[in-house]
Amino acid sequence: MTVTIKDVAKRAGVSPSTVSRVLSGHPRISVETSRKVKSIMEEMGYHPNIMAKSLVSKTTNSICIILPKPAEELFSNLFFMELIRGIVTQASRSGYDVLISSGATEKEELEAVSRLLKGRRVDGAILLYSRKDDTVIDFLKNNGYPFVLVGRSDKYDDILSVDTDNLMAAYDATNHLISMGHKRIGFVSGPPNLIVSRDRLEGYRRAMEHNGLELKSEWIVEGEFLQDSGYRAMSFFMNLPSRPTALVVVDDIVSFGVLRGLSELNYSVPADLALVSFNNIPLAELSTPPISSIDIGIYHLGYTASQVLIQAIQKQNKEPGLTRRFIIPHRLIVRESSMLSPARSE
Incomplete structure (x- = not known):
């Protein structure tokens, strides 16, 4: 009873x-x-009775995570698993439940977030990606819903966001390769509509320009945050008349595809091609060879995003002058994949 x-x-x-x-x-x-x-x-x-309580208090003590692609794709990337772990840990400690919603297209994402917030099933949302001209961000901002962006908006300066300085992180990754003696450095990028891809590409370009090094368009390849993108990039790079001796790769998962592609072509890292990547997921250290990677504090990104959103829901960060953008520090973890100079590898 x-x-x-x-x-x-x-x-x-x-x-x-x-x-x-x-x-x-x-x-x-x-x-x-x-x-x-x-x-x-x-x-x-x-x-x-949570439903009855929410009708009285007009709150649900729930937040949602909006995934930018079908969940089966994202959950193959440990970056998102670690990010969500940080979000859920902090939310749970604050007494909030977490819902996860996704859409195959931007339109489906918009429909999902609209349904959850207009139906008062959640109190706020965390977006795990920032895109150019993002209609989901427009909807949330224009309707006054509490939300936090993991990333950076190129349209709004006044929204709550938690991010890494991706431009400087890519600058540091490229400079590391330059310090090892590399002059011909390529870049394996992500989708061009994502702000993180653009920022990391810009950081790479600035480092090359500041060091007076040549930038060739054929040394930049765009793809997805998937192993296959790195794998496909290798057949292109290694057949160039003047190929790079080192690569900056936008994501560790993409780097695993790079390693697989190079192995099938009978090239090795770092003897034939040095490599630096991003995110420093645990498998980066366990790969063969271990991958040099920029640690962006994935768990801390998620934990902080959850904390900032709940503060917004509880109206704790509405005062003028308070921080709207939170930057999580990054650091380069140097491993075997970038430890040979081109003089020894050529």
Whole structure:
């Protein structure tokens, strides 16, 4: 038999309204009464009706994560798994549940986030990607819904976002290869509509230009954040008349495809091609050879995004002048994939 508020109130010797106030954390309820009622709830196995509570409080104590692609694609990349782990950990500690929604297209994503927020099934949203002219961001901002972007918007300066300085991270990755003596450095990029791809490509370009090195259009290949993109890039790069001696690769998962492609073509890393990548997922250290990678603090990105969103939902960060963009520091982890100079490899 289901235990009700009236059952708890009767056992505790208080009114049902007092039990409701204990559940909502009402400041006028004494600590003694609150402890007594909560103890009886636990004894009786009472669980509050979340739907009924949300109708009264107009909150759900739930947030949603909007995935930019079908989940089966994203969950093959450990970056997203670690990012979501950070989000869920912080949300759980704050008493919030997490829903995950995705769409195969930007239109489907917009429909999903609209359905969740307009239907008051969640209190706010976290977006895991930033795109050029993003209609999902436009919808959230124009309707005043609490949301946090993991990344950077090229349209709005006043939205809440948590990001890495991807431009500087790519600059540092490229400079590392230059410091090892490489002059012919290529770049394996992600989709051009994603801000992270554009920022990392720009960081690579600036490092090359600042060091007076030649930039060739054929040394830049665009693709997806998938192994296959790195694999396909190798058949192109290694057949160039003047091929790079080193590569900056936009993502560790893409780097695994690079290694596979090079191995099938009978080239090795770093003897034939040095390599630096991004994200420093655990498998980067375990690959053959271990991959030099920019650690962007993936877990911290997710944890901070969740924390900032919940503060926004609770209206704790509305005051003018407070930080709107949070930057998580990055660091280069140097491993075997970038440790040979081109003089020794040619």
